[in-house]
Amino acid sequence: TTDHVYEVLLFIPGTEAYDFDDAVLDQQTITQIVKKSGMVPEFCSRKKETLEDDGDIVRQPPPDPKVLVRRPPVVTIMGHVDHGKTTLLDQLRSSNIVDKEFGGITQHIGAFLVTLSSGESICFLDTPGHAAFSAMRGRGAHLTDIIVLVVAADDGVMQQTLEVLQHAQDAAVPVIVAINKIDKDNADLDKTKQMLMQHQVMLEEFGGEVQAVPISALKGIGLTELQEAIVTQAELMQLKGDPKGLVEGRVVEAQIDPKRGRLVTAVVQRGTLKRGDLLVAGTTWAKVRAMFDDSGKLVQSAPPGTPVEILGWKEIPSAGDEILQVRKESEVKSVLAWRRNQELKRKQDETWTAIEESRKEHDQQHRADLVARREKGIYRKRREAKGKESQPRPDHPQFSLVLKGDVDGSVDAILDVFDTYHSKKCQLDIIHYGVGNVTESDVEIAAAFEGEIFAFNVDLPQKIAALAKEKGVPVRRHNIIYRLFEELVVRLNSKLPKIE
Ligand code: GDP
Numbered sequence: 001t002t003d004h005v006y007e008v009l010l011f012i013p014g015t016e017a018y019d020f021d022d023a024v025l026d027q028q029t030i031t032q033i034v035k036k037s038g039m040v041p042e043f044c045s046r047k048k049e050t051l052e053d054d055g056d057i058v059r060q061p062p063p064d065p066k067v068l069v070r071r072p073p074v075v076t077i078m079g080h081v082d083h084g085k086t087t088l089l090d091q092l093r094s095s096n097i098v099d100k101e102f103g104g105i106t107q108h109i110g111a112f113l114v115t116l117s118s119g120e121s122i123c124f125l126d127t128p129g130h131a132a133f134s135a136m137r138g139r140g141a142h143l144t145d146i147i148v149l150v151v152a153a154d155d156g157v158m159q160q161t162l163e164v165l166q167h168a169q170d171a172a173v174p175v176i177v178a179i180n181k182i183d184k185d186n187a188d189l190d191k192t193k194q195m196l197m198q199h200q201v202m203l204e205e206f207g208g209e210v211q212a213v214p215i216s217a218l219k220g221i222g223l224t225e226l227q228e229a230i231v232t233q234a235e236l237m238q239l240k241g242d243p244k245g246l247v248e249g250r251v252v253e254a255q256i257d258p259k260r261g262r263l264v265t266a267v268v269q270r271g272t273l274k275r276g277d278l279l280v281a282g283t284t285w286a287k288v289r290a291m292f293d294d295s296g297k298l299v300q301s302a303p304p305g306t307p308v309e310i311l312g313w314k315e316i317p318s319a320g321d322e323i324l325q326v327r328k329e330s331e332v333k334s335v336l337a338w339r340r341n342q343e344l345k346r347k348q349d350e351t352w353t354a355i356e357e358s359r360k361e362h363d364q365q366h367r368a369d370l371v372a373r374r375e376k377g378i379y380r381k382r383r384e385a386k387g388k389e390s391q392p393r394p395d396h397p398q399f400s401l402v403l404k405g406d407v408d409g410s411v412d413a414i415l416d417v418f419d420t421y422h423s424k425k426c427q428l429d430i431i432h433y434g435v436g437n438v439t440e441s442d443v444e445i446a447a448a449f450e451g452e453i454f455a456f457n458v459d460l461p462q463k464i465a466a467l468a469k470e471k472g473v474p475v476r477r478h479n480i481i482y483r484l485f486e487e488l489v490v491r492l493n494s495k496l497p498k499i500e
Pocket residue numbers: 079080081082083084085086087088128129180181182183184215216217218219
């Protein structure tokens with residue numbers, strides 16, 4: 001048609017594939033060709049590139065240095081397992097509640113802000129344990145200004161300590177070492193420092209640049225010093241943000257809460273987020289309905305460096321997604337259309353690649369099979385007449401199946417291909433077939449014959465799935481026809497006696 005261009009890749013199991021690369025064919029012609037081969041075509045429409053013209057969001061220019069103001073550093077706490085990351089986060093978070101004198105229940109929103117007595121603030125990403133590693137690779141790398149590396153003084157530098165150092169170096173993020181558990185009898189501060197130096201962590205007291213702060217996360221010792229070290233590092237880095245431009249930020253955490261709906265925590269990196277703002281992240285968007293801080297308090301605005309929970313998302317974005325503000329709803333629409341189109345294209349490309357690879361694999365397998373058979377001298381011409389095969393010899397393995405498909409056409413086409421299967425080694429027995437979802441009676445029949453159900457493009461209601469499981473009837477569901485055949489081949493082969 002004029003709207004669609006079809007790439008045609010026709011694949012018939014056990015034969016060469018036909019690739020009508022540049023052919024422009026209409027649906028009807030394609031259907032005819034494909035049906036002649038006993039298959040049903042699947043159309044993956046790729047709309048002509050009308051949506052693309054608009055493109056993605058046009059980025060605002062870098063801010064004028066004159067408008068920049070200081071902003072809180074964003075800090076990730078990392079370190080070897082059991083060295084005290086969670087305990088440290090808990091301490092920092094709870095000190096925060098007292099500071100705010102806010103009676104509400106703290107909630108985990110993925111990030112929190114600590115305000116020191118000096119008035120300075122620090123934004124901590126609240127990702128304990130191993131999560132901090134993946135966070136660092138994904139969202140963290142774009143978000144983290146400083147890493148606090150927790151090293152237990154009774155254990156010293158360990159495997160994950162080194163991994164953190166490597167990550168920090170790769171992402172060019174400065175590290176502050178928190179030497180933890182100094183309250184313990186077997187804590188060895190000097191040895192821990194030596195170990196760090198041995199791994200090229202140049203500590204300040206030995207003429208380097210890396211600050212090391214002895215702490216006890218458990219007892220709350222040294223936390224003020226740690227926070228001061230962070231502020232010093234932040235000052236050195238001259239962290240600044242533009243509070244005026246369009247909002248830019250990053251999703252720290254996104255989840256669906258059964259009670260509160262879509263919860264998205266973000267850290268604002270540029271601009272000041274307000275109610276009513278229009279935001280785009282990934283392929284979703286929000287009109288900001290309300291914002292909450294880390295203590296669950298409703299806030300009216302969020303300047304750079306602050307974590308906020310944002311309500312008003314149409315769908316949930318992914319952690320790590322970049323958030324950008326747009327001015328008009330019409331812009332939201334065109335940007336999302338463009339992005340979704342891009343994503344669709346990417347997925348289609350992936351599908352085509354997968355089909356291509358699967359085809360190659362199948363071809364190779366098929367050829368290898370033929371060669372093997374020839375070599376064994378057991379390759380025989382395929383039997384032409386269907387009837388001759390219909391009486392199985394009792395000593396032959398048999399494979400019984402029930403076939404269900406979405407429409408007559410597909411069921412017929414699959415049956416036609418089944419008909420071409422003639423093997424002396426294994427009898428293919430179609431005990432029942434039909435159009436529609438898999439039903440209780442399908443399962444009963446299959447169970448009676450110890451067979452399997454092959455379902456093409458139909459649903460398997462949960463109740464039926466449970467019944468099938470109970471009766472030990474495998475249900476093989478497929479949406480791509482050649483995959484169904486592939487699996488059938490695998491199942492048939494499993495019944496065959498091994499060729500020695
Ligand atoms: P994570 O795996 O790095 O998050 O470590 P956790 O915070 O879960 O701590 C592991 C264990 O070490 C827990 O039993 C903590 O109570 C303990 N721990 C953490 N910090 C300290 C500390 O400063 N002193 C002592 N004695 N134990 C600590």
